[in-house]
Amino acid sequence: MSMELELDLPVYEWAATEKQLWLMRQLNALTRLHHEHCLPYQRLLDSQRVALEVQAREDLYPLAVRLFKHNRLQSIADEDVFRVLTSSGTTSQQLSRIYLDKLTASLQSRALVRIMQSWLGRERLPMLIIDHPGVITDRQQFSARGAGIQGMLIFGRQPVYALHEDLSPNWDVLDAFFDKWRGKPVLCFGFTFMVWQLIQALQLQQKTLPFNEGVLIHSGGWKKLQDLAVDNPTFKNAVAQTLGVHRVHNFYGMVEQVGSVFVECEQGHLHTPVFADVVIRDIVNGHVLGVGQTGVIEVLSALPRSYPGHALLTEDRGTLLGEDDCPCGRKGRYFSVNGRIPRAELRGCSDTVEPKMAGHIPSVLPIPQRNG
Amino acid sequence: MTLEQLFAESLGVAVDLVHDDLTYQSIPQWDSTAHMLLIARMEDEFGVMLDTDDIIDMSSVAKARQILAKYDVQC
Numbered sequence: 251m252s253m254e255l256e257l258d259l260p261v262y263e264w265a266a267t268e269k270q271l272w273l274m275r276q277l278n279a280l281t282r283l284h285h286e287h288c289l290p291y292q293r294l295l296d297s298q299r300v301a302l303e304v305q306a307r308e309d310l311y312p313l314a315v316r317l318f319k320h321n322r323l324q325s326i327a328d329e330d331v332f333r334v335l336t337s338s339g340t341t342s343q344q345l346s347r348i349y350l351d352k353l354t355a356s357l358q359s360r361a362l363v364r365i366m367q368s369w370l371g372r373e374r375l376p377m378l379i380i381d382h383p384g385v386i387t388d389r390q391q392f393s394a395r396g397a398g399i400q401g402m403l404i405f406g407r408q409p410v411y412a413l414h415e416d417l418s419p420n421w422d423v424l425d426a427f428f429d430k431w432r433g434k435p436v437l438c439f440g441f442t443f444m445v446w447q448l449i450q451a452l453q454l455q456q457k458t459l460p461f462n463e464g465v466l467i468h469s470g471g472w473k474k475l476q477d478l479a480v481d482n483p484t485f486k487n488a489v490a491q492t493l494g495v496h497r498v499h500n501f502y503g504m505v506e507q508v509g510s511v512f513v514e515c516e517q518g519h520l521h522t523p524v525f526a527d528v529v530i531r532d533i534v535n536g537h538v539l540g541v542g543q544t545g546v547i548e549v550l551s552a553l554p555r556s557y558p559g560h561a562l563l564t565e566d567r568g569t570l571l572g573e574d575d576c577p578c579g580r581k582g583r584y585f586s587v588n589g590r591i592p593r594a595e596l597r598g599c600s601d602t603v604e605p606k607m608a609g610h611i612p613s614v615l616p617i618p619q620r621n622g
Numbered sequence: 623m624t625l626e627q628l629f630a631e632s633l634g635v636a637v638d639l640v641h642d643d644l645t646y647q648s649i650p651q652w653d654s655t656a657h658m659l660l661i662a663r664m665e666d667e668f669g670v671m672l673d674t675d676d677i678i679d680m681s682s683v684a685k686a687r688q689i690l691a692k693y694d695v696q697c
Contacts, residue, residue: 386655400654
Protein backbone atom coordinates (compact mmCIF):
# COMPACT_ATOMS: atom_id res chain seq x y z
CA MET A 251 0.00 0.00 0.00
CA SER A 252 1.02 3.55 -0.32
CA MET A 253 2.39 4.40 3.08
CA GLU A 254 1.02 7.89 2.90
CA LEU A 255 -2.64 8.51 3.58
CA GLU A 256 -4.87 11.14 2.09
CA LEU A 257 -6.36 12.95 5.08
CA ASP A 258 -7.67 15.95 3.24
CA LEU A 259 -11.15 14.43 3.10
CA PRO A 260 -14.44 15.86 4.33
CA VAL A 261 -14.48 14.59 7.91
CA TYR A 262 -18.22 14.00 8.42
CA GLU A 263 -19.74 14.22 4.95
CA TRP A 264 -19.50 10.78 3.46
CA ALA A 265 -22.49 8.48 3.87
CA ALA A 266 -21.97 4.76 4.42
CA THR A 267 -21.54 3.61 0.81
CA GLU A 268 -18.84 6.11 -0.03
CA LYS A 269 -17.12 5.94 3.35
CA GLN A 270 -17.02 2.14 3.57
CA LEU A 271 -15.59 1.83 0.07
CA TRP A 272 -12.69 4.08 1.05
CA LEU A 273 -12.25 2.91 4.63
CA MET A 274 -12.36 -0.82 3.92
CA ARG A 275 -9.67 -0.38 1.28
CA GLN A 276 -7.49 1.30 3.90
CA LEU A 277 -8.23 -1.25 6.62
CA ASN A 278 -7.70 -4.30 4.40
CA ALA A 279 -4.39 -2.84 3.28
CA LEU A 280 -3.41 -2.37 6.93
CA THR A 281 -4.29 -5.98 7.78
CA ARG A 282 -1.93 -7.08 5.00
CA LEU A 283 0.78 -4.65 6.01
CA HIS A 284 0.80 -5.75 9.64
CA HIS A 285 0.41 -9.42 8.73
CA GLU A 286 3.55 -9.07 6.66
CA HIS A 287 5.60 -7.04 9.14
CA CYS A 288 4.45 -8.04 12.63
CA LEU A 289 5.18 -11.69 13.37
CA PRO A 290 2.99 -12.17 16.49
CA TYR A 291 0.08 -10.59 14.59
CA GLN A 292 0.72 -12.88 11.64
CA ARG A 293 0.79 -15.94 13.89
CA LEU A 294 -2.43 -14.93 15.57
CA LEU A 295 -4.28 -14.31 12.32
CA ASP A 296 -2.96 -17.47 10.71
CA SER A 297 -3.84 -19.59 13.74
CA GLN A 298 -7.38 -18.25 13.63
CA ARG A 299 -7.56 -18.63 9.84
CA VAL A 300 -8.50 -14.99 9.52
CA ALA A 301 -9.16 -13.72 6.00
CA LEU A 302 -6.79 -10.88 5.14
CA GLU A 303 -9.28 -9.31 2.77
CA VAL A 304 -12.82 -8.78 4.04
CA GLN A 305 -15.87 -7.01 2.68
CA ALA A 306 -17.37 -5.41 5.75
CA ARG A 307 -16.07 -3.67 8.88
CA GLU A 308 -17.74 -6.36 11.01
CA ASP A 309 -15.51 -9.00 9.45
CA LEU A 310 -12.21 -7.46 10.49
CA TYR A 311 -10.39 -9.26 13.29
CA PRO A 312 -9.90 -6.87 16.22
CA LEU A 313 -7.11 -7.24 18.75
CA ALA A 314 -8.01 -6.79 22.40
CA VAL A 315 -6.24 -3.67 23.67
CA ARG A 316 -4.68 -5.60 26.56
CA LEU A 317 -2.54 -7.53 24.06
CA PHE A 318 -0.42 -4.39 23.84
CA LYS A 319 0.43 -4.87 27.52
CA HIS A 320 2.00 -8.24 27.20
CA ASN A 321 3.45 -8.20 23.72
CA ARG A 322 5.73 -6.00 21.75
CA LEU A 323 3.48 -5.46 18.75
CA GLN A 324 5.16 -3.39 16.08
CA SER A 325 5.39 -3.52 12.31
CA ILE A 326 8.57 -1.49 11.96
CA ALA A 327 12.25 -2.06 12.61
CA ASP A 328 13.47 -1.13 16.10
CA GLU A 329 15.56 1.70 14.70
CA ASP A 330 12.46 3.28 13.19
CA VAL A 331 10.67 3.56 16.54
CA PHE A 332 10.26 7.26 17.03
CA ARG A 333 8.08 7.41 20.13
CA VAL A 334 6.54 4.91 22.55
CA LEU A 335 3.17 5.78 24.04
CA THR A 336 2.21 4.12 27.28
CA SER A 337 -1.07 3.74 29.05
CA SER A 338 -1.97 1.86 32.18
CA GLY A 339 -5.65 1.26 31.52
CA THR A 340 -7.53 -0.02 34.49
CA THR A 341 -7.38 -3.77 34.35
CA SER A 342 -3.79 -4.28 35.41
CA GLN A 343 -0.63 -2.59 36.54
CA GLN A 344 1.06 -3.57 33.31
CA LEU A 345 1.54 -0.71 30.83
CA SER A 346 0.36 -0.84 27.23
CA ARG A 347 3.08 0.13 24.82
CA ILE A 348 2.34 1.60 21.42
CA TYR A 349 5.27 1.96 19.04
CA LEU A 350 5.14 4.87 16.63
CA ASP A 351 7.32 5.73 13.68
CA LYS A 352 7.48 9.25 12.30
CA LEU A 353 4.88 8.54 9.65
CA THR A 354 2.26 7.26 12.09
CA ALA A 355 2.95 10.08 14.55
CA SER A 356 2.51 12.58 11.73
CA LEU A 357 -0.71 10.95 10.51
CA GLN A 358 -2.04 11.10 14.07
CA SER A 359 -1.47 14.80 14.48
CA ARG A 360 -2.76 15.60 11.01
CA ALA A 361 -5.92 13.56 11.56
CA LEU A 362 -6.53 15.25 14.91
CA VAL A 363 -6.15 18.62 13.22
CA ARG A 364 -8.64 17.73 10.50
CA ILE A 365 -11.18 16.54 13.05
CA MET A 366 -10.79 19.45 15.45
CA GLN A 367 -10.80 22.05 12.69
CA SER A 368 -14.29 20.96 11.76
CA TRP A 369 -15.42 21.89 15.30
CA LEU A 370 -13.16 24.82 16.09
CA GLY A 371 -12.24 26.32 12.74
CA ARG A 372 -8.67 26.90 11.59
CA GLU A 373 -8.03 29.95 13.67
CA ARG A 374 -6.39 29.35 17.05
CA LEU A 375 -8.19 30.80 20.04
CA PRO A 376 -6.76 32.04 23.34
CA MET A 377 -6.52 28.88 25.42
CA LEU A 378 -7.31 28.02 29.00
CA ILE A 379 -5.99 24.63 30.02
CA ILE A 380 -7.88 23.24 32.94
CA ASP A 381 -4.97 21.52 34.62
CA HIS A 382 -1.68 22.52 36.24
CA PRO A 383 1.45 23.34 34.22
CA GLY A 384 3.49 20.56 35.85
CA VAL A 385 1.49 18.00 33.93
CA ILE A 386 3.45 18.78 30.77
CA THR A 387 6.71 20.21 32.10
CA ASP A 388 7.52 17.31 34.40
CA ARG A 389 9.02 14.85 31.94
CA GLN A 390 9.27 12.17 34.63
CA GLN A 391 5.50 12.04 34.78
CA PHE A 392 4.71 12.74 31.19
CA SER A 393 1.44 10.92 31.44
CA ALA A 394 -1.42 10.25 29.06
CA ARG A 395 -2.87 13.47 30.50
CA GLY A 396 0.26 15.41 29.64
CA ALA A 397 0.36 13.92 26.16
CA GLY A 398 -3.31 14.77 25.64
CA ILE A 399 -2.73 18.39 26.60
CA GLN A 400 0.39 18.55 24.47
CA GLY A 401 -1.63 17.33 21.49
CA MET A 402 -4.31 19.97 22.01
CA LEU A 403 -1.91 22.91 22.38
CA ILE A 404 -1.83 23.35 18.62
CA PHE A 405 -5.46 24.52 18.66
CA GLY A 406 -4.88 27.40 21.06
CA ARG A 407 -2.70 30.45 21.46
CA GLN A 408 -1.09 31.95 24.55
CA PRO A 409 -2.07 28.97 26.73
CA VAL A 410 -2.47 29.43 30.47
CA TYR A 411 -3.10 26.85 33.19
CA ALA A 412 -6.15 27.22 35.41
CA LEU A 413 -5.07 25.04 38.33
CA HIS A 414 -2.35 24.86 40.96
CA GLU A 415 -0.31 21.71 41.50
CA ASP A 416 -2.82 20.64 44.20
CA LEU A 417 -5.62 21.10 41.63
CA SER A 418 -7.11 24.11 43.40
CA PRO A 419 -8.03 27.00 41.07
CA ASN A 420 -5.34 29.54 40.33
CA TRP A 421 -7.55 32.60 40.73
CA ASP A 422 -4.84 35.01 39.58
CA VAL A 423 -4.52 33.21 36.27
CA LEU A 424 -8.27 32.79 35.87
CA ASP A 425 -9.05 36.43 36.63
CA ALA A 426 -6.30 37.70 34.33
CA PHE A 427 -7.44 35.40 31.53
CA PHE A 428 -11.05 36.48 31.76
CA ASP A 429 -10.17 40.16 32.06
CA LYS A 430 -8.06 39.90 28.97
CA TRP A 431 -10.48 37.93 26.79
CA ARG A 432 -13.88 38.86 28.20
CA GLY A 433 -16.57 38.50 25.53
CA LYS A 434 -14.11 37.02 23.01
CA PRO A 435 -14.07 33.46 21.66
CA VAL A 436 -11.73 31.32 23.74
CA LEU A 437 -10.88 27.64 23.91
CA CYS A 438 -11.00 25.73 27.19
CA PHE A 439 -9.56 22.26 27.32
CA GLY A 440 -9.19 19.78 30.12
CA PHE A 441 -9.83 16.28 31.31
CA THR A 442 -13.43 15.79 32.33
CA PHE A 443 -12.64 15.25 35.99
CA MET A 444 -10.33 18.29 36.17
CA VAL A 445 -13.03 20.45 34.60
CA TRP A 446 -15.44 19.17 37.21
CA GLN A 447 -12.98 20.10 39.99
CA LEU A 448 -12.87 23.66 38.69
CA ILE A 449 -16.63 23.87 38.36
CA GLN A 450 -17.11 22.72 41.92
CA ALA A 451 -14.61 25.27 43.19
CA LEU A 452 -16.46 28.00 41.27
CA GLN A 453 -19.77 26.83 42.70
CA LEU A 454 -18.34 26.80 46.21
CA GLN A 455 -17.13 30.37 45.83
CA GLN A 456 -20.36 31.29 44.06
CA LYS A 457 -18.20 32.65 41.29
CA THR A 458 -19.26 32.80 37.66
CA LEU A 459 -17.09 33.60 34.70
CA PRO A 460 -18.37 35.57 31.70
CA PHE A 461 -17.40 33.18 29.03
CA ASN A 462 -20.32 33.08 26.63
CA GLU A 463 -18.25 32.95 23.45
CA GLY A 464 -16.12 30.10 24.69
CA VAL A 465 -15.94 26.48 23.64
CA LEU A 466 -15.00 23.68 26.01
CA ILE A 467 -13.39 20.49 24.76
CA HIS A 468 -12.99 17.78 27.36
CA SER A 469 -12.05 14.13 27.44
CA GLY A 470 -10.81 11.36 29.66
CA GLY A 471 -13.80 9.34 30.72
CA TRP A 472 -16.79 9.63 32.97
CA LYS A 473 -15.95 6.99 35.51
CA LYS A 474 -15.04 9.34 38.33
CA LEU A 475 -18.03 11.54 37.59
CA GLN A 476 -20.40 8.61 37.43
CA ASP A 477 -19.21 7.68 40.90
CA LEU A 478 -20.34 11.16 41.92
CA ALA A 479 -23.61 10.65 40.03
CA VAL A 480 -22.81 13.42 37.55
CA ASP A 481 -24.08 12.69 34.04
CA ASN A 482 -23.46 14.61 30.82
CA PRO A 483 -26.54 16.91 31.03
CA THR A 484 -25.70 17.79 34.65
CA PHE A 485 -22.12 18.47 33.64
CA LYS A 486 -23.10 20.70 30.71
CA ASN A 487 -25.55 22.59 32.85
CA ALA A 488 -22.95 23.29 35.51
CA VAL A 489 -20.44 24.38 32.85
CA ALA A 490 -22.96 26.82 31.40
CA GLN A 491 -23.78 28.24 34.82
CA THR A 492 -20.22 28.66 36.10
CA LEU A 493 -18.03 29.23 33.05
CA GLY A 494 -20.79 30.61 30.86
CA VAL A 495 -19.74 28.19 28.12
CA HIS A 496 -22.55 26.68 26.09
CA ARG A 497 -20.55 24.93 23.40
CA VAL A 498 -19.29 21.83 25.16
CA HIS A 499 -17.80 18.86 23.32
CA ASN A 500 -16.65 15.70 24.99
CA PHE A 501 -14.46 13.39 22.97
CA TYR A 502 -13.64 9.72 23.22
CA GLY A 503 -10.29 8.38 22.17
CA MET A 504 -7.52 6.13 23.40
CA VAL A 505 -3.78 5.97 23.49
CA GLU A 506 -3.89 2.88 21.25
CA GLN A 507 -5.41 4.99 18.45
CA VAL A 508 -4.21 8.54 19.01
CA GLY A 509 -5.57 10.97 16.40
CA SER A 510 -8.78 8.97 15.83
CA VAL A 511 -11.08 10.81 18.17
CA PHE A 512 -14.84 10.69 18.38
CA VAL A 513 -16.25 14.13 19.15
CA GLU A 514 -19.63 14.76 20.74
CA CYS A 515 -22.06 16.83 18.63
CA GLU A 516 -24.76 19.27 19.72
CA GLN A 517 -27.08 16.29 20.25
CA GLY A 518 -24.69 14.66 22.69
CA HIS A 519 -23.70 11.90 20.22
CA LEU A 520 -20.12 10.78 19.58
CA HIS A 521 -19.34 10.87 15.84
CA THR A 522 -17.03 8.70 13.77
CA PRO A 523 -14.81 10.72 11.41
CA VAL A 524 -14.22 9.51 7.85
CA PHE A 525 -10.98 7.67 8.72
CA ALA A 526 -12.40 5.82 11.72
CA ASP A 527 -15.41 3.72 12.63
CA VAL A 528 -16.95 1.67 15.42
CA VAL A 529 -18.57 -1.73 15.71
CA ILE A 530 -20.47 -2.75 18.84
CA ARG A 531 -20.23 -6.40 19.87
CA ASP A 532 -21.90 -8.59 22.41
CA ILE A 533 -19.65 -8.76 25.47
CA VAL A 534 -20.02 -12.50 25.95
CA ASN A 535 -20.03 -13.99 22.46
CA GLY A 536 -18.62 -11.25 20.23
CA HIS A 537 -21.66 -11.11 17.93
CA VAL A 538 -22.20 -7.86 16.09
CA LEU A 539 -24.92 -5.70 17.61
CA GLY A 540 -27.21 -3.22 15.89
CA VAL A 541 -28.60 0.24 16.50
CA GLY A 542 -29.90 0.73 20.02
CA GLN A 543 -27.90 -2.15 21.46
CA THR A 544 -25.15 -1.95 24.04
CA GLY A 545 -21.95 -3.95 24.05
CA VAL A 546 -18.18 -3.72 23.89
CA ILE A 547 -16.82 -1.00 21.62
CA GLU A 548 -14.54 -2.03 18.74
CA VAL A 549 -12.69 0.90 17.18
CA LEU A 550 -11.36 1.00 13.62
CA SER A 551 -8.81 3.49 12.37
CA ALA A 552 -6.98 4.01 9.09
CA LEU A 553 -4.02 5.66 10.86
CA PRO A 554 -1.87 2.97 12.55
CA ARG A 555 1.02 2.13 10.21
CA SER A 556 3.69 1.15 12.73
CA TYR A 557 1.70 -1.23 14.94
CA PRO A 558 -1.28 -3.54 14.29
CA GLY A 559 -3.84 -1.25 15.89
CA HIS A 560 -6.27 -0.55 13.05
CA ALA A 561 -8.99 -2.78 14.57
CA LEU A 562 -9.12 -2.89 18.36
CA LEU A 563 -11.48 -4.23 20.93
CA THR A 564 -11.65 -1.74 23.78
CA GLU A 565 -12.61 -2.40 27.38
CA ASP A 566 -15.41 0.15 27.15
CA ARG A 567 -19.13 -0.39 26.87
CA GLY A 568 -21.02 1.59 24.28
CA THR A 569 -24.33 1.88 22.46
CA LEU A 570 -24.66 2.24 18.71
CA LEU A 571 -27.10 5.11 18.14
CA GLY A 572 -27.32 5.23 14.37
CA GLU A 573 -25.56 5.83 11.08
CA ASP A 574 -25.76 8.79 8.67
CA ASP A 575 -28.96 10.09 10.29
CA CYS A 576 -27.96 12.15 13.33
CA PRO A 577 -30.14 15.29 13.54
CA CYS A 578 -26.93 17.36 13.65
CA GLY A 579 -26.44 16.52 9.97
CA ARG A 580 -23.07 14.77 10.21
CA LYS A 581 -22.71 11.47 8.37
CA GLY A 582 -21.17 8.28 9.67
CA ARG A 583 -21.94 6.11 12.68
CA TYR A 584 -22.64 7.75 16.00
CA PHE A 585 -22.69 6.21 19.45
CA SER A 586 -22.43 6.75 23.17
CA VAL A 587 -19.99 5.39 25.75
CA ASN A 588 -21.46 3.83 28.86
CA GLY A 589 -18.43 3.22 31.04
CA ARG A 590 -15.90 0.43 31.45
CA ILE A 591 -16.68 -3.23 31.19
CA PRO A 592 -16.43 -4.79 34.66
CA ARG A 593 -13.26 -6.77 35.17
CA ALA A 594 -15.11 -9.98 35.90
CA GLU A 595 -16.85 -9.85 32.53
CA LEU A 596 -13.61 -9.11 30.73
CA ARG A 597 -11.94 -12.06 32.37
CA GLY A 598 -14.98 -14.11 31.50
CA CYS A 599 -14.76 -13.46 27.83
CA SER A 600 -11.05 -14.05 27.55
CA ASP A 601 -11.40 -17.34 29.39
CA THR A 602 -14.13 -18.71 27.18
CA VAL A 603 -12.02 -19.05 24.09
CA GLU A 604 -8.32 -19.57 24.41
CA PRO A 605 -6.97 -19.75 20.90
CA LYS A 606 -4.65 -22.69 20.51
CA MET A 607 -2.18 -20.60 18.74
CA ALA A 608 1.46 -20.24 18.20
CA GLY A 609 3.26 -17.27 19.58
CA HIS A 610 2.62 -15.77 22.93
CA ILE A 611 -0.52 -13.72 22.54
CA PRO A 612 -2.75 -14.97 25.32
CA SER A 613 -6.24 -14.34 24.06
CA VAL A 614 -8.64 -12.27 22.07
CA LEU A 615 -12.32 -11.87 22.46
CA PRO A 616 -14.08 -14.67 20.59
CA ILE A 617 -15.25 -13.56 17.19
CA PRO A 618 -17.87 -15.69 15.52
CA GLN A 619 -16.52 -17.56 12.51
CA ARG A 620 -18.18 -16.60 9.29
CA ASN A 621 -18.62 -18.72 6.25
CA GLY A 622 -16.44 -18.16 3.23
CA MET B 623 15.96 39.19 13.36
CA THR B 624 16.51 36.63 10.63
CA LEU B 625 14.51 33.43 10.47
CA GLU B 626 17.69 31.46 11.15
CA GLN B 627 18.34 33.45 14.33
CA LEU B 628 14.79 32.95 15.48
CA PHE B 629 15.04 29.19 14.95
CA ALA B 630 18.41 29.03 16.68
CA GLU B 631 17.16 30.92 19.73
CA SER B 632 13.84 29.09 19.99
CA LEU B 633 15.36 25.65 19.61
CA GLY B 634 18.51 26.42 21.57
CA VAL B 635 20.90 25.41 18.79
CA ALA B 636 23.81 27.12 17.05
CA VAL B 637 22.72 29.37 14.21
CA ASP B 638 24.97 27.60 11.70
CA LEU B 639 22.94 24.43 12.32
CA VAL B 640 19.85 26.17 10.95
CA HIS B 641 19.50 25.90 7.19
CA ASP B 642 16.58 25.52 4.78
CA ASP B 643 16.77 21.72 4.81
CA LEU B 644 16.52 21.39 8.59
CA THR B 645 13.31 19.43 9.24
CA TYR B 646 10.95 19.02 12.17
CA GLN B 647 11.91 16.12 14.48
CA SER B 648 15.25 15.63 12.69
CA ILE B 649 17.12 16.94 15.74
CA PRO B 650 16.13 16.30 19.38
CA GLN B 651 15.81 20.06 19.99
CA TRP B 652 13.03 20.46 17.45
CA ASP B 653 10.37 18.32 19.09
CA SER B 654 6.65 19.00 19.44
CA THR B 655 7.10 21.13 22.57
CA ALA B 656 9.78 23.27 20.93
CA HIS B 657 7.62 23.54 17.83
CA MET B 658 4.87 25.34 19.75
CA LEU B 659 7.42 27.67 21.37
CA LEU B 660 8.83 28.39 17.93
CA ILE B 661 5.35 29.24 16.62
CA ALA B 662 4.66 31.61 19.54
CA ARG B 663 8.02 33.29 18.98
CA MET B 664 7.33 33.76 15.26
CA GLU B 665 3.95 35.28 15.98
CA ASP B 666 5.51 37.75 18.44
CA GLU B 667 8.48 38.59 16.30
CA PHE B 668 6.71 38.96 12.95
CA GLY B 669 3.29 40.06 14.19
CA VAL B 670 1.36 37.29 12.45
CA MET B 671 -1.38 34.89 13.57
CA LEU B 672 -0.68 31.42 12.27
CA ASP B 673 -3.54 28.94 11.92
CA THR B 674 -3.52 25.22 12.71
CA ASP B 675 -2.73 24.27 9.10
CA ASP B 676 0.34 26.50 9.17
CA ILE B 677 1.60 24.79 12.31
CA ILE B 678 1.15 21.30 10.95
CA ASP B 679 2.65 22.26 7.56
CA MET B 680 5.74 23.90 9.05
CA SER B 681 7.92 20.85 8.55
CA SER B 682 11.20 22.59 7.66
CA VAL B 683 12.94 25.95 7.79
CA ALA B 684 12.23 26.42 4.07
CA LYS B 685 8.55 25.64 4.64
CA ALA B 686 8.46 28.16 7.51
CA ARG B 687 9.78 30.81 5.14
CA GLN B 688 7.08 29.94 2.59
CA ILE B 689 4.31 30.07 5.17
CA LEU B 690 5.49 33.41 6.54
CA ALA B 691 5.65 34.79 2.99
CA LYS B 692 1.91 34.08 2.75
CA TYR B 693 1.51 36.69 5.49
CA ASP B 694 3.84 39.13 3.68
CA VAL B 695 6.71 38.42 6.04
CA GLN B 696 9.98 38.31 4.09
CA CYS B 697 12.75 36.73 6.09
